[in-house]
Amino acid sequence: MLSTPDVLVIGAGQAGLGTAYHLHRLGVRDVLVLEARGIGQSWLERWDSLRLFTPRRYSTLPGLPFPPGPTPTPSREEMAGYLREYARRWGLRVRTGTPVRRLTRDGGGFCADTPAGPVRARHVVVASGAFRRPSVPAAARDLAVPQLHSADYRRPDDVPPGRVLVVGGGNSAAQLAVELAATHDVTVASAREPRYVPERALGVGLFDWLRLTRVLDADRDAWVSRRIRARGDAVVGRDLDRLRRRGVVRVLPHRVVSADGDRVGLSDGSVEEVASVLWCTGFAPDTGWVDVPGALDGDGAPRHDRGASPVPGLHWMGLPWQTRVNSGLVDGVDRDARRTAARVRRALSPAPGRQGRWLPPATWTRPSSPSRSPR
Incomplete structure (x- = not known):
């Protein structure tokens, strides 16, 4: 034992x-x-x-x-x-x-x-x-092109050349779409239009604002929490939106509903021909x-x-x-x-008189650089 x-x-x-x-x-x-x-x-x-x-x-x-x-x-x-x-x-x-x-x-x-x-x-x-456990839509079974979940993605070289469809509307999808845009033709498909929030506003950081307004610490059942959950996660930063506005990346507010070989069907009835798919679907x-x-x-x-x-x-x-x-x-x-x-x-229910020990103030010792994960 x-x-x-x-x-x-x-x-x-x-x-x-x-x-x-x-x-x-x-x-x-x-x-x-x-x-x-x-x-x-x-x-x-x-x-x-x-x-x-x-x-x-x-x-x-x-x-x-x-x-x-x-x-x-x-x-x-x-x-x-x-x-x-x-x-x-x-x-x-x-x-x-x-x-x-x-x-x-x-x-x-x-x-x-x-x-x-x-x-x-x-x-x-x-x-x-x-x-x-990586989650992907059922349509993934009908794809005949390389596909990868964000859990297994490491670097742009993991994605074959050509048009890549990044599926997802959260921060992972946004970060990876921006990274891949330097080397690939990128299209993003998400269930809804991504909601972007700036990293800073009026000189104050986003998370400072969220703490000052008590949003960050709001109870899960509070009205603001219910509103956030209904609207879905916001994308922190506007890098993806800037690339979209410049025409570097296409962002389609439609979910994936089907696939057939190298063709992916979206909820608006359109079809995208792709060379690969990167699932950022949670x-x-x-x-x-x-x-x-x-x-x-x-x-x-x-x-x-x-x-x-x-x-x-x-x-x-x-x-x-x-x-x-x-x-x-x-x-x-x-x-x-x-x-x-x-x-x-x-x-x-510890024995009477057993007391917790208050620990001393924290100090920081910089850790050695961690080794990279095995591939």
Whole structure:
């Protein structure tokens, strides 16, 4: 048996590490974090030029400021390095290279099956990213041209020469369309006209505005949150819109409904002939390993109320819209992790007089440059 901690955290990304940090602050010491690969590896497996669209101070976990850098927003390498330093700085017990193959009920707790043996715990926090399986429309089956999901895209050389259809209306689609426009004939197809928001307005950054107006921290059930969800994600920055206005990139507000060989049918009845397709169409639930009755809905998505599962002892972290607008961002981890840790601490009912240890002020040691992800 690998271990029998009080609390098992599955996933050593920002959500898992932030939760482990707050558990420690509340005096819950017997915490084990399992990570399938390496800390920060999921960031390194994204495309080479990826930059977060959140500024550095909005890409910070509790207890450790994000270090300054040459650009306003962090790169994928910087984010991976920051997460490794975070785990080291706070002495979090993380076992890397230990994927959880199956999670089941075990008496009053849970059992996680791993290659190193079973791990039994009273409480489990699933923070591995419930939506990780690339999602593509059914029409993809009828394509006879090369196609790629954004999860597998690394650089423009991955896309064959000729016209590429970038499908999606979010920030990933916008960033990759702009990158590919330097080397390819790019057309973007999205279900609706992309909604662009400037990175700065009146000299104030977008995320500063969102915080000042309390939009960023709005409760998920607030009217502004419902409005945002109904309108869909906005594209941060106007790079794609500028290319569209110059005629460099075509942007079509129509969803993909069919495909036949090298022809893609759109919802307005038009047909696009393409040499390749890049799907930036998001992710579906990847929770098949969670074999706990009552934990998932009929589509395999987590059942929860603000991260609390109806299954006692099971908790979710890092879900989009878990409690607020920014729950799916690094900036939103602090409050959600604090809430989750407090719920776990109450349920554990530690012995009277057991107190949490207040940690010293955070200091930053610049991490060494992370190695690039294997291809």
